[in-house]
Amino acid sequence: MKFTTLVSATALAVASTAFVGAAQARDQVQVAGSSTVLPYASIVAEAFGENTDFPTPVVESGGSSAGLKRFCEGVGENTIDIANASRKIREKEIKACAEAGVKDIIEVRIGYDGIVFASQKTGPAFNAFQPADIFNALGAKVLKDGELVDNPYNNWAEFNADLPDVGIAAFIPGTKHGTREVFEEKVLAVGCEATGTLQAMIDSGMSEDDAEDACIDVRADGKSTDIDGDYTETLARIESNPNGIGVFGLAFYENNTDKLKVATMGDVAPSTETISSGEYPVSRPLFFYVKKAHIGVIPGLKEYAQFFIADEIAGPSSPLAQYGLVADPELAATQAAVAAEETMK
């Protein structure tokens, strides 16, 4: 009867599922983490597959925190080997890792990523940005005429006459992005200090920690929008809003120069050169973390890590630099550390 065949086919499928699961030995490197590192990792993974006899690694996205969380789930074939991160691993995460048995972690810095402010190509030009301007535009509480007030500004020109006389509309990365942290630290916190708001907050009786936290609070009256998606979403918002200004990665901007106009920060235009020289202030290092216990178990893991940071791949005139990664001047030290499998202390 037809039905019995169906039932037996199902039983067979279930049985083979269980069997296959038990017998499966993973032969490819499994990577997850930051969506900022993903493009670079996909370039390297493709080249690694083309240039070696190892299979092409699988690179998933999902964000730095999610990647590191999966990284710290434990040791074994059903856990990932490498976590990509657009920020340094936190103490808390190292501890969680150690508790799950992931004790030896190799930290690899692959280079730097610039964070740029860009607006619509045909819109007004933002050419005189300082971190203080961004802070004045987006901070929750700002200093106006010596008074600490809820952000009253509606217009860029209200606090800096060099900026265009248009309404404030900013699209910044949401809190789940590693980029947000850099934005808070390198722009908002710096601007907070430069405008004297930090000092005013401390003078008003706040503790220093509280004041620093208050500095990175973003106004919630709709002038600033958190983007939880990718840069493509930010781009779509900018395209429909001529006065909008968005936060992008350098590589993304460089791929879309026909749609976007970049804003200078501290009178420096962002480029791989100005970022590697340190002139452009808003950049951050990118990392990946390798599970040492998996080296020698998962074929090609160490080779992939070494391939990633080889001069030909991540150096100044490499495909990664070509795509927008700012090469790390201390790449040689990283190469040596990976070769020796030096773990984090």
Added chain:
Amino acid sequence: MTDATQSPETGPAQTGAPVKSKSLYALDNLTRKRNAAEKRFKFYGLGAVLVGLFFLVVLATAIISEGIPAFTRTIVEVEFTLTQDQYDTAEKELFKTKAYEQFFIGALQKQLEESGMSVPVDAAAIERIVGKTGGTIREYFKANPGALGAPAEFELAASSRVDGYMNGRVTRVEMTDSRFLQASDLDIVDSLVEAGIIKTVFNWNFITGADSGVDNPGGAGIGASVVGSFFMMLVVLFLSLPIGVAASIYLEEFAPQNRFTDLIEVNISNLAAVPSIVFGILGLAVFIQFMHLPQSAPLVGGLVLTLMTLPTIIISTRASLKAVPPSIRDAALGVGASKMQSIFHHVLPLAMPGILTGTIIGLAQALGETAPLLLIGMVGFVARGYPDGVIAGFIDPNSAMPAQIYTWAARADYAFYEKAWGGIIVLLVFLLTMNILAVILRRRFERRW
């Protein structure tokens, strides 16, 4: 009311109830009103259909016009000789494909200079014009070592900007010089087009290929993830159809009516409304972390989607079992068939068209799902090549069509955005094929009573 004033003798009586017209041919007010209401309703209905059609047309036009560029690609067609020495040198490098690319660019430059191009050509310009070629070249010569030293014909991908220039996305007016493309390169491209070296061809690679790195949109294809989706759908079909049908037959025909079966019924309906991401989390916890199934595998994706599809199939199967008239069952039982015989010989075949419809709706839903795949590792740079063999098809890491489209839509290079739209077309074609198959099957099973 006008009628009433013109002929007071037939006007409404004191009670207010309308008096029927004497002639059957003359419509009274109430009938006229009802007819008007019916006419209005027909218009509303027609309007609703037209609005729906309008959106369909807008959607289809958008998808097709945005997606068409994905189906063409710009290639550089040249004859290229690689010597044994060059091969050996390149193989010694760490970044071998780059070395091949350099040899190719050098050879092309020489060839162009000899052919007396009117515009000056430098290696950097050629590097910007051709896409990533090293992989293709290395693969070819590794597979055919005998071809070394003799000229071989190559069709290599042009860079994504040149491709954009050819399909109208990049224009001379709007482009800005960047390290990806400069205005002077376009002069070279123009003369290469004239010489027949650069041309636009149908992009078979898009339909058959696998995903590529973000700097190589010319090499990206959706083929591997179509295979991934196919294997997932196999898992879903072979698990959810038998399980779903068996469960519904039991619940509908055999199960006693009590608290327990009521509870099951309520839960099945609830399960149908659970957001799909929840099934992804469940899949991660149960299939990967507990059962140790491989990550990023279509098998796991299929299992997760099975959970998601089951309620849909059970609900529609039960509905179509219920729709079979009781007289059929009674007749079967009356001539001495057992309950099981009456169900499998008479009720089930009659319910089959409805079951198939429910299954196809469930499968179509599962085919377009991305959220649960996010958590089991099928989104990202995953689809890297075809699985070798059927078992590998189930367990090798692969992506699925919607996941691939999602990944492409998020990439910086606009060429990938076109690929995403092209991917949608392929997804729709896949879906259409599935539906046509279902219609054919339904026709074959259809019986009248």
